[in-house]
Amino acid sequence: MLTASSVHQVIFKGSPEGLRLYLPEDTAFDEVLLQLQQRIDAGERLWSGGGKVSLECGQRLLDGAQIQSIQELLQSHQLRLTQVSTTRHQTAVAAAVAGLSVDRDLQERQPVTSPDTPVVEEPLYLQQTIRSGVQIVHNGTIVVLGDVNPGGELLAQGDILVWGSLRGTAHAGTKGNENALIMALNLAPMQLRIAKFVARAPEDSPAPGQAEVAYISDGNIRIALLSEFGRRR
Amino acid sequence: MSTSGKVIVITSGKGGVGKTTTSANLGMALASMGKKVVLVDADFGLRNLDLLLGLENRVVYTILDTLSENENDRCRLDQALIKDKRQPNLALLPAAQTRDKSAITPEQMKKVTAELTESYDYVLVDCPAGIEQGFKNAIAGASEAIVVTTPEVSAVRDADRVIGLMEASGLKHPRLILNRLRPQMVEENNMMSVEDVLDILAIKLLGVVPEDEQVIITTNRGEPMVLSATPTQAAQAFLNIARRIEGEEVPFLSLQVPDSGFMGRLKALFRRR
Numbered sequence: 230m231l232t233a234s235s236v237h238q239v240i241f242k243g244s245p246e247g248l249r250l251y252l253p254e255d256t257a258f259d260e261v262l263l264q265l266q267q268r269i270d271a272g273e274r275l276w277s278g279g280g281k282v283s284l285e286c287g288q289r290l291l292d293g294a295q296i297q298s299i300q301e302l303l304q305s306h307q308l309r310l311t312q313v314s315t316t317r318h319q320t321a322v323a324a325a326v327a328g329l330s331v332d333r334d335l336q337e338r339q340p341v342t343s344p345d346t347p348v349v350e351e352p353l354y355l356q357q358t359i360r361s362g363v364q365i366v367h368n369g370t371i372v373v374l375g376d377v378n379p380g381g382e383l384l385a386q387g388d389i390l391v392w393g394s395l396r397g398t399a400h401a402g403t404k405g406n407e408n409a410l411i412m413a414l415n416l417a418p419m420q421l422r423i424a425k426f427v428a429r430a431p432e433d434s435p436a437p438g439q440a441e442v443a444y445i446s447d448g449n450i451r452i453a454l455l456s457e458f459g460r461r462r
Numbered sequence: 463m464s465t466s467g468k469v470i471v472i473t474s475g476k477g478g479v480g481k482t483t484t485s486a487n488l489g490m491a492l493a494s495m496g497k498k499v500v501l502v503d504a505d506f507g508l509r510n511l512d513l514l515l516g517l518e519n520r521v522v523y524t525i526l527d528t529l530s531e532n533e534n535d536r537c538r539l540d541q542a543l544i545k546d547k548r549q550p551n552l553a554l555l556p557a558a559q560t561r562d563k564s565a566i567t568p569e570q571m572k573k574v575t576a577e578l579t580e581s582y583d584y585v586l587v588d589c590p591a592g593i594e595q596g597f598k599n600a601i602a603g604a605s606e607a608i609v610v611t612t613p614e615v616s617a618v619r620d621a622d623r624v625i626g627l628m629e630a631s632g633l634k635h636p637r638l639i640l641n642r643l644r645p646q647m648v649e650e651n652n653m654m655s656v657e658d659v660l661d662i663l664a665i666k667l668l669g670v671v672p673e674d675e676q677v678i679i680t681t682n683r684g685e686p687m688v689l690s691a692t693p694t695q696a697a698q699a700f701l702n703i704a705r706r707i708e709g710e711e712v713p714f715l716s717l718q719v720p721d722s723g724f725m726g727r728l729k730a731l732f733r734r735r
C-alpha cells in the first residue's frame with residue numbers, strides 16, 4: 230500500500246474519489262514543486278477536467294504558503310485541491326486555514342504487506358521528453374511516450390518502456406528483479422542497468438528505427454530486436 | 463487590449479555560445495525595425511553586454527542602484543537606462559560589475575522587468591551561464607525564452623537541461639537559435655547538423671547563425687554587426703530572426719558553402735562521392 234513515507238518523488242494516483250497526490254517527505258519544497266509541474270505536464274492527457282485532488286503529506290510539514298503554491302499550480306491545470314491528509318498538527322492547521330478539509334491520522338496507516346516485500350505500483354505513464362538532469366524514480370514500470378535525452382535517468386522497479394529514443398540512462402529492476410526489461414523504439418542509451426548488472430550500448434548498433442529490448446541472460450545484459458525477442462520467449 | 467511589452471529571456475546553460483552577442487544584435491535589429499527595445503544585462507559580476515554595445519564608458523547607474531534600500535543611493539529607472547546614440551529606440555539597463563548574482567532576487571527582477579514593459583515593446587534579458595541564482599533571477603520576469611546553443615554535444619546537453627528547468631517553472635515553448643554553425647564541417651560529418659540538434663532538443667527553431675569572424679571584430683569595436691551597411695551572412699541571420707520574432711515568416715538562409723569557379727565545382731564532385 231502506498232504511504233507518504235514510501236514515495237521518493239511526487240506521485241499522482243487515481244482513486245474512486247479522485248486523484249491522490251503523494252509528496253515525498255525528505256525532498257526540499259522547491260524540488261517538490263518542480264516535480265509536481267513535471268508530473269502534471271506528463272500526465273495531463275489522461276486526466277479529465279475538474280479533477281479533485283487529495284494531498285497526502287504523511288509526516289511532511291507544510292505551511293500555508295506552501296499549500297497555497299500547490300493549490301495554485303493544480304488550479305492552473307483545472308485540478309482542485311480539496312483535502313489534505315497528514316499526521317502533523319501544524320500541517321493540519323495550515324490546511325484548515327486554507328479552507329481545505331483535513332484528514333488527520335495520529336499515526337500513519339501501516340502498510341498491509343510486510344516491510345520486506347517490495348511494493349509494486351501501477352505503471353507510471355509519462356507523456357513528455359525526459360530532459361537532461363531529470364530523474365524519475367518509480368516502484369513499478371515506467372512508460373515514456375517521448376524521448377529520454379542524454380543526462381536523463383529512469384529508475385524503475387519494474388520494466389522500462391520508451392516509446393521514442395532512449396539516449397539517457399535506464400535502470401530497470403532496481404529492487405533486484407533480473408527479469409526486468411528495457412525496451413525502446415530507438416535504443417541508444419548512455420547506460421543500461423538491470424538489477425545489479427550494468428552495460429553500455431554496443432558500438433555497432435543496427436540502423437535506427439528498429440525497436441530493441443535489453444534483458445538479462447547468462448549473467449549479462451543482452452540486446453535483441455524486439456521482433457526476435459518475441460519469438461525467443 | 464494590452465499594449466505593454468514582452469519580456470524575453472535569452473539563455474543557454476553553457477557559457478560562451480553567444481547569448482550576449484545574440485542579445486545585442488537582436489536588440490539592435492528589433493530597434494532598427496522601429497520597435498522600442500530595452501536590453502537588461504542579468505550577468506551580475508561578469509557583465510559584458512555594455513561592452514558589445516560600446517556603451518561601457520557611459521555606465522553611471524546600474525539596475526542595483528534602482529533597487530537600493532538607502533533612499534540617498536537610489537536612482538530612478540530612467541536614470542540607469544543608457545540610450546544608444548546610434549539607435550534611439552534601443553536602451554541598456556546595465557548589471558553591476560562589483561557585486562555578484564546574489565545581489566538581486568527573482569522578485570526584484572520581476573518588478574523591474576514588469577515596469578520596463580510599460581515603456582518598451584521588448585525587454586530582452588541577457589541571462590548568465592549556469593543554472594543557479596543568476597539563471598533563476600534572469601527567467602523570473604520572462605514570458606518567453608530563446609535558447610542559444612552551438613552544434614556541440616556539451617552545449618546541447620546543457621541547453622536540454624535549461625529547457626527542462628524552464629518547462630518545470632512554467633516558461634514553456636522556448637525557441638532555439640543554433641549559433642556558430644559551420645556548414646562545411648556539417649557536410650563532412652564532423653559537426654552536428656541542425657536536424658541532429660532539433661532531434662534532441664525538440665523545440666521550435668527560431669534561426670541558424672553561421673560561424674563568423676566578424677563577431678570578434680565587431681565585439682572588440684562595440685558595434686553590433688547588424689548595424690553594418692553590408693551585413694555578413696551571420697548578421698543577416700540575426701536580422702531575419704528579429705523579423706521572425708515580430709511574427710514574419712522568413713525563409714531560412716541557405717548556408718551551403720559557396721562553390722565558385724572550376725576548382726569549386728571539381729571539389730564538389732569529389733565530395734558527393
